[in-house]
Amino acid sequence: MRTFKRRAAAFLASGLIAVLAGCASPGGKKDTIAMPGLSQPVEIVRDKHGVSHIYAKNQADLFFAQGFSAARDRLWQLDLWRRQGEGKMAEQFGPRFIEQDRAARLFLYRGDMQAEFASYHPEGQAILTAFANGINAYVNWVKANPDQLPPEFKLTGTEPGYWSPETSLIRIYGLTRNVSEEVRMSEQIAALGLNNVQGLSTFEPPLALQVPAGLDVRQINKSVLATYRLARDGQKFEAGDFPRSPLAADERAKLASALSEGRLASLDPAFDPLAPRYESNNWTLSGERTATGKPILAGDPHRSITMPSLRYMVHLNAPGWNVIGAGEPALPGVSMGHNDRIAFGLTIFAFGDEEDLYVYDTNPANPGEYRYQGRWEKMRQIDESIPVRGASPAMRSLKFTRHGPVIHEDPVRRKAYALRAAYLEFPGTAA
Helix, strand or coil, rough: CCCCCCCCCCCCCCEEEEEEEEECCCCCCEEEEEEEEEEECCEEEECCCCCCCECCCCHHHHHHHHHHHHHHHHHHHHHHHHHHCCCCCCCCCCHHHHHHHHHHHCCCCCCCHHHHHHHHCCCHHHHHHHHHHHHHHHHHHHHHHHHCCCCCHHHHHCCCCCCCHHHHHHHCCCCCCHHHHHHHHHHHHHHHHHHHHHHHHHCCCCCCCCCCCCCHHHCHHHHHHHHHHHHCCCCCCCCCCCHCCCCHHHHHHHHHHHHHHHHHCCCCCCCCCCCCCCCCEEEEEHHCCCCCCCCCEEECCCCCCCCCCCCCEEEEEEEEEEEEEECCCCCCCEEECCCCEEEEECCCCCCCCEEEEEEEEEEEEEEEEEEEEEEEEEEEEEEEEEEEECEEEEEEEEEEEEEEEEEEEEEECCEEEEEEEEEEEEEEEEC
16 A cells, blocks of 8 residues: 655644644645544645545544544535435525425434444444544534635535434435336336337346236326435525525525536436446456556446535545545445455446335225225324424424335325335445
8 A cells, every 4th residue: 555654743632633734745734633532643644636644543533533534525515415315404494495304304214223333334333423423523613613614604604514423324325216117117008008018128137017906007107206306306406595695696596506506416417317227347457467467456336427526535544444445425434445455346236126116095084094915004103393494393294104104195096105115124225
């Protein structure tokens, strides 16, 4: 692994000082910040490429510093990621986002959190806690030093919020799309007939299409996915979402457009997220075929190019850890990179069947009950209090069947639709 020169630093007190070097070149800026939450000094060296190299003396401080560093570089991106995923947009952006927040909360993981933490790493909870604490430490620091607040917060008149250890485990950002394909398949069968759709389609593995007895596919259309899409895609900003902005009205409109494009749009306008594709690649080259004599591993996960980037480069160095590469700003660790011994990557093959749409009859005498195996079952209801900027909290109800969140109700036809998803049912399935 490449070694980066680090300058010696005088620590003012053991345990609560983070040493942040502006760059690794001679004469680079160096700041020393007292940072409650660290047990020992940590040094962060930013190289000429803008990558942070974090040197810590223990694992907890390492991931605390990774959270701190990610927040220092990507705080606006992180805050929107958290707010959209946890259903807390209305808290800063107002009542227009209440229904989006309700939708997002339907897709929070509600299983055994201890099993969830343990499924990622033997010390998963400790690592995620340290990472969240590091982000929160930076949030506290910029609130105490408002001149350092990223410009997006200043221009929108908003401020960042706090993370929990569960925040990195948000589900809605997973690369799943097959419930949308199931709805589209229903629309195609309604229009063309089952046999024609079967003959025009390719399935891996091969399968024979079937329509469940009693299901009228003509009743299934994209409207049943409105809540699902609202949770995953969110909505674009408008000028009125920033009443505390120092900008004039026309400038607020331009800002809303710019922030919406950065948050919601791919740089590839022709990208169709529902188009079938078997896109992801990975390959290796033997050292016999390289100039250095060392093997090369390449991975190409085929994610959209966005601004800000999905990827976040970092070097993590502490006892038991020496790894460099790319991860995501909202996640601790590195997912594609190398340590002292091996290189590793990730790739995406043909998408599995991770989502199912369940269609139920509801009780004419009680629409809160659905038919399952010939009996009426009561939907489980959770009442959520959603904080709203400039207003009292909004109360919203979330409904669940035994299979998952209720994403659409059709009282006229007495139908309810729920999503069953592997990532909501099993621990260890966060994106």
